[in-house]
Amino acid sequence: xxxxxxxxxxxxxxxxxxxxxxxxxxxxxxxxxxxxxxxxxxxxxxxxxxxxxxxxxxxxxxxxxxxxxxxxxxxxxxxxxxxxxxxxxxxxxxxxxxxxxxxxxxxxxxxxxxxxxxxxxxxxxxxxxxxxxxxxxxxxxxxxxxxxxxxxxxxxxxxxxxxxxxxxxxxxxxxxxxxxxxxxxxxxxxxxxxxxxxxxxxxxxxxxxxxxxxx
Numbered sequence: 515x516x517x518x519x520x521x522x523x524x525x526x527x528x529x530x531x532x533x534x535x536x537x538x539x540x541x542x543x544x545x546x547x548x549x550x551x552x553x554x555x556x557x558x559x560x561x562x563x564x565x566x567x568x569x570x571x572x573x574x575x576x577x578x579x580x581x582x583x584x585x586x587x588x589x590x591x592x593x594x595x596x597x598x599x600x601x602x603x604x605x606x607x608x609x610x611x612x613x614x615x616x617x618x619x620x621x622x623x624x625x626x627x628x629x630x631x632x633x634x635x636x637x638x639x640x641x642x643x644x645x646x647x648x649x650x651x652x653x654x655x656x657x658x659x660x661x662x663x664x665x666x667x668x669x670x671x672x673x674x675x676x677x678x679x680x681x682x683x684x685x686x687x688x689x690x691x692x693x694x695x696x697x698x699x700x701x702x703x704x705x706x707x708x709x710x711x712x713x714x715x716x717x718x719x720x721x722x723x724x725x726x727x728x729x
Contacts, residue, residue: 542618545725549613550696553633553719555594563609563698572597572715579675580638581715587678588634588718595634595678595717598700600643605702613721616654616692623689626727631696632664632682633719637672643712644672646681647719648697651688659688669703678717687723696721 551562555571563569571594575582581595598607621627635645644667651659664681673679687694700714 544613544615544618545723548720548722549694550631550719550721551611553721554592555596555717556592560609562611564611565607565609568598568607569609569698570597571595577638580713581636581676581678585676585678586673587636588680591717595715596698596719597638597713597715598645600700600702600712600714602702605704607700609698611696613694613696614692615687615694615723618723618725619692621725621727622687622691624727625686625689626725627687627691628684628724628726629662629687629721630682630684630724631662631719631721632680633698634678634680634717635664635667636675636678636715637667638675638713638715642669643700643702643714644669645698645700645714645716647683647716648699649683649721650695650697651691652693652695653690654692656693659690678715686726694721 560569572580573594574591581587583591598609600607615622618627629649631647631649633647637644646664646666648661648663650661653659662683662685664683667673667679667681698716698719700716702712
């Protein structure tokens with residue numbers, strides 16, 4: 515009887531002793547969720563973004579001529595959207611944040627990680643300004659590997675005041691990427707000599723990574 519118990523004990527411990535016990539696959543929070551903090555403008559004007567004194571929010575319907583809860587735009591919009599004022603003297607306003615993706619470096623280097631990013635953009639009062647989202651990829655030493663951006667709304671094609679238009683971009687992360695920088699940019703269209711003081715809008719900004727190599 516003692517020998518029988520000993521055999522059962524050895525059999526139970528053998529995988530651990532021989533180093534054969536399988537560890538659960540590591541999971542990551544980087545796939546399948548929005549990596550842009552406060553991309554919907556709901557948690558405060560500049561929460562997660564640089565230049566807190568310039569990036570502002572408006573409640574839908576509270577700005578005359580701007581988008582309302584019922585106007586064309588995100589289907590699942592919250593209460594607020596972003597805006598930034600641009601002038602001829604300061605024609606560009608840029609707000610940034612960063613995402614560390616080093617923990618999925620192996621998948622990135624194998625070409626298995628896809629990105630999809632974008633948002634909804636609009637302008638006020640026939641404004642000569644517009645917004646876009648720019649994503650840049652950096653290696654572990656801080657060298658820029660590539661940049662991608664949503665298409666710009668052309669001045670001649672700018673939407674009506676109350677309309678937000680969706681712009682998106684997708685592709686694969688360049689091999690070597692370990693950090694992503696997201697930039698929300700508002701700017702006045704070039705070629706205006708007269709003084710301009712305009713507003714551009716944005717909402718529902720997102721950056722989603724997908725593991726295309728997963729089984």
